[in-house]
Amino acid sequence: MQAMLRVAFRLGASLDTAFVNVNNQLEETLPDDRFITAFVGLVDRRAHRVRYHSGGQAPILFYEAASKRCVSHGPTSFPLAAMQIETLRRAATKISMMPGDILVLVSDGVFECCSPGGEEFGAERVRVLVEAHHAKPMAELAGLLFEAVGRFTAAGAPEDDMTVVFVKRDPWMSVASEFRRSFEAIDDLVAFTAEAFAAKRIPDELRPSVDLVLEELFTNVVKYGHPTDVPVRVELTRIAGGVEVTVAVEDADDFDVTRAGPVDVNAPIESRTPGGLGLHLVRKLVDSIQYRYEKETRQGLITFRKTVAAPQGEDNDASD
């Protein structure tokens, strides 16, 4: 099933399409008395979101770092292979996943294991344990859960498989802030990058280039973006040898900054204008840049990377 899902996503299938078709293939293939409880989810770090379908896999616990509480989510469908799906009755569940949040996937072999007295371990004990130990490394948290299960069952033989997956957004590598759409916010932007570089120990030699790219992208939004009071969100994440920066623009029109036309920097001064120079410099200064637009939410996401290892300038701009 994992292989089928991976091929589906490799071929560009959406979450819905992959879930439905893998289910239908399994239903055709497996004996009538077989089914699979399964969680199929996609984590989008840049959009701070996880989207999932769950075929009979529940409860799905989600630890929110902001509230320091676990919330419980249900399945979106029946177990895979139980029957054919023509149309999904429920849309994929979307959960905002911010740094420090933990997605807790625990199989029913854990929830339903019993004490010698016949009491089930249940989801509540998992919730209490995750909330108490959320700051520990995930491998350690999983170990604590299995220790708790062992004590609860008095080390009795498990009646079902026990699978535990914890997915945590690293709270230490990223820092984010929001900026009002005004040239006056550029000073705040500069102060933000200075603080973030120091806090995350990002090589300071990259800061002038990152500041310039950020300013060009930000002022582009201010000058040409859809008029709105919704602030622009900027997130810096330390990566090996450098930084990844994501600029999230809500309530945005679709404008792909990576497809801006080339600038003839060799033209005589009489015909030179500053127009387009900003995005030209952006392309020169970054190691890579990606743009993504979601029509549904009208969100534009621009992500660029800058590292000390990559050369600057000529090698970075295939459009010239």
Add this chain to the structure above:
Amino acid sequence: MLAIDYGADGSVIVSGRLDAAQSPKAQAFLDAVQGQVSLDCGGLEYISSAGLGVLLKTQKRLMQSAGGLRLKRVNPHLQDILRYAGFDQIFVIEPAE
């Protein structure tokens, strides 16, 4: 922030950050200069495309009357930016020592 003023030797001294927020201030000052002008960039930490636009507009105006801007004491980062923009073909640029 940006500071721009005349130095004792008659050159224009610019320092700080020449970004989109500060460009109007720089443009207002440079709109008043005439002839051959040395722009001392020794204290200029940063320039964006908005600042480059200020330099370009000033250079075009000065060249119409046989004048021009000479950029002095330009740090390596600014040199890169000027070169990426093709401004090394438009301005005389003297690197910082």
